[in-house]
Amino acid sequence: MIALTLAEVAEAVGAALPHAAEGTVTGVTLDSRTVGAGDLFVAVAGERVDGHDFLDAAAAAGAVAALTTRPGGPLPALVVDDAVAALGRLAAAVHARLAERGLFTLGITGSSGKTSTKDLLGQVLAAAGPTVSPPGSFNNDIGLPLTVLSADETTRYLVLEMGARGVGHIARLCAVARPDVGVVLNVGSAHLGEFGSADGIALAKGELVEALPESGTAVLNADDPRVLGMAPRTRARVVTTGRSEGADVRATGVTLDDAARARFTLAAAGEEHPVALRVVGEHQVANALSAAGAALAAGMTPAAVAAALSAAEPRSRWRMEVTRRADGVTVVNDAYNANPESMRAALAALAGLPATRRVAVLGGMAELGPDADAEHERLGRDAVAAGVDLLVAVGADAVGMVAGATAAGAHQGEGHGTSVGGTRVVSVPDRAAALDQLSEVLVPGDVVLVKASRSHGLEVVADGLLADAGAAAGLAADGGPAGAGA
Numbered sequence: 001m002i003a004l005t006l007a008e009v010a011e012a013v014g015a016a017l018p019h020a021a022e023g024t025v026t027g028v029t030l031d032s033r034t035v036g037a038g039d040l041f042v043a044v045a046g047e048r049v050d051g052h053d054f055l056d057a058a059a060a061a062g063a064v065a066a067l068t069t070r071p072g073g074p075l076p077a078l079v080v081d082d083a084v085a086a087l088g089r090l091a092a093a094v095h096a097r098l099a100e101r102g103l104f105t106l107g108i109t110g111s112s113g114k115t116s117t118k119d120l121l122g123q124v125l126a127a128a129g130p131t132v133s134p135p136g137s138f139n140n141d142i143g144l145p146l147t148v149l150s151a152d153e154t155t156r157y158l159v160l161e162m163g164a165r166g167v168g169h170i171a172r173l174c175a176v177a178r179p180d181v182g183v184v185l186n187v188g189s190a191h192l193g194e195f196g197s198a199d200g201i202a203l204a205k206g207e208l209v210e211a212l213p214e215s216g217t218a219v220l221n222a223d224d225p226r227v228l229g230m231a232p233r234t235r236a237r238v239v240t241t242g243r244s245e246g247a248d249v250r251a252t253g254v255t256l257d258d259a260a261r262a263r264f265t266l267a268a269a270g271e272e273h274p275v276a277l278r279v280v281g282e283h284q285v286a287n288a289l290s291a292a293g294a295a296l297a298a299g300m301t302p303a304a305v306a307a308a309l310s311a312a313e314p315r316s317r318w319r320m321e322v323t324r325r326a327d328g329v330t331v332v333n334d335a336y337n338a339n340p341e342s343m344r345a346a347l348a349a350l351a352g353l354p355a356t357r358r359v360a361v362l363g364g365m366a367e368l369g370p371d372a373d374a375e376h377e378r379l380g381r382d383a384v385a386a387g388v389d390l391l392v393a394v395g396a397d398a399v400g401m402v403a404g405a406t407a408a409g410a411h412q413g414e415g416h417g418t419s420v421g422g423t424r425v426v427s428v429p430d431r432a433a434a435l436d437q438l439s440e441v442l443v444p445g446d447v448v449l450v451k452a453s454r455s456h457g458l459e460v461v462a463d464g465l466l467a468d469a470g471a472a473a474g475l476a477a478d479g480g481p482a483g484a485g486a
């Protein structure tokens with residue numbers, strides 16, 4: 001972060017400067033455990049903990065001041081009505097300053113693949129200049145300002161993930177850091193419950209291209225009609241990406257290698273260059289094209305973009321992490337999150353991996369609103385159609401999958417040994433039961449996909465599959481979803 005005086009911070013957030021307070025802020029954190037000397041500690045009341053209870057710890061760790069909603073405590077307090085909104089104002093002030101000095105900002109939104117695309121784009125741009133694009137999914141009113149604040153005078157490219165749970169959210173994030181390039185990946189059914197309809201989601205995601213300046217670039221996925229339909233909503237230049245013939249940035253000749261990693265020819269600006277991705281799943285082609293469109297808009301050449309895409313590694317945890325156990329069982333941990341589209345993408349990737357048997361350990365998909373039952377049933381049918389040999393539906397939210405799979409011809413029941421053809425489906429109550437079931441049936445050559453919405457914490461199952469027997473047994477006592485709400 002750029003160093004700011006306490007007076008500058010107070011002005012940016014709109015708080016009174018406490019009497020005689022002075023100092024320099026060189027970092028911002030909400031987590032008392034990560035406070036370092038020179039930090040501004042932002043005290044936010046969360047669901048589980050209230051940051052105001054940690055003011056002493058923050059002071060002891062060297063914080064220079066606190067951004068709080070009530071006076072008092074050991075640190076100079078910048079008191080505001082809403083600490084999260086104030087954090088956004090601070091990030092906006094810093095962003096405006098850096099943008100004036102030439103910082104180039106790229107925003108990414110979409111229902112699925114934001115983090116994956118951000119990770120690709122961050123690595124591609126890093127080949128052209130100093131880039132801020134932290135691993136993980138910092139896409140909300142807290143994560144985005146913190147990402148902005150982690151940039152400094154040396155940063156040339158800032159890559160921001162932008163999430164939305166309602167209309168107006170992306171516009172608010174763009175007010176913190178107006179992007180020069182806006183990338184829209186897709187309009188699916190993530191958070192459909194909150195939005196009500198796919199058109200509602202398109203309305204919200206399109207706020208990104210509405211926020212772009214005339215000199216900016218909207219990078220739109222030509223393969224998604226709702227995304228392409230956003231073109232009239234921007235003043236910026238439009239660049240289209242995808243497999244569609246008319247797309248400005250295209251992939252042709254897509255093939256998958258035996259680890260389900262895509263190879264294709266990147267066609268852009270009249271040039272063609274080979275790309276061999278290191279990330280898993282055909283869905284990464286769309287993400288790579290979106291990243292390519294954005295990197296080209298930032299001034300990179302097609303050749304440099306193709307080379308950097310081919311060198312980009314997986315960076316954020318629990319997204320198509322493929323690990324082979326010593327006994328020859330392969331675990332695909334895609335447990336970070338799930339919605340109908342990302343489930344289908346993961347099933348397609350599973351189908352592309354060489355395996356004696358394919359096992360899908362799937363939990364519920366949250367926030368689908370009234371469509372939830374139908375979507376879980378459909379997923380059960382999709383698993384059968386994708387050639388899954390064993391479907392393990394974990395938890396009460398997933399039982400609809402069993403009905404769908406059975407309707408599509410799957411056999412119910414536990415059974416042992418290798419498949420005799422067709423899909424077998426079993427329902428287990430929780431993660432520990434899933435691990436028990438799997439420990440009985442897995443044999444060398446099996447490939448196991450593990451995926452559910454974040455709140456189900458199914459990475460615990462993937463970890464259990466990879467851990468030794470002792471660690472796996474310890475999980476049986478772990479009732480709550482690990483990492484829920486992260």
Ligand SMILES: Nc1ncnc2c1ncn2[C@@H]1O[C@H](COP(=O)(O)OP(=O)(O)OP(=O)(O)O)[C@@H](O)[C@H]1O
Pocket residue numbers: 110111112113114115116117137139163185186190283284286287318319320334336337341342343345346
């Ligand atoms: N382009 C895509 N189309 C469909 N599914 C995708 C795509 N890219 C990634 N996925 C799937 O979605 C999952 C989540 O990917 P990622 O974390 O990149 O998405 P996100 O949009 O950042 O999600 P979140 O809203 O949780 O932040 C991946 O594990 C993968 O299964």
Ligand SMILES: [Mg+2]
Pocket residue numbers: 114115116136137138139161
């Ligand atoms: Mg994300």
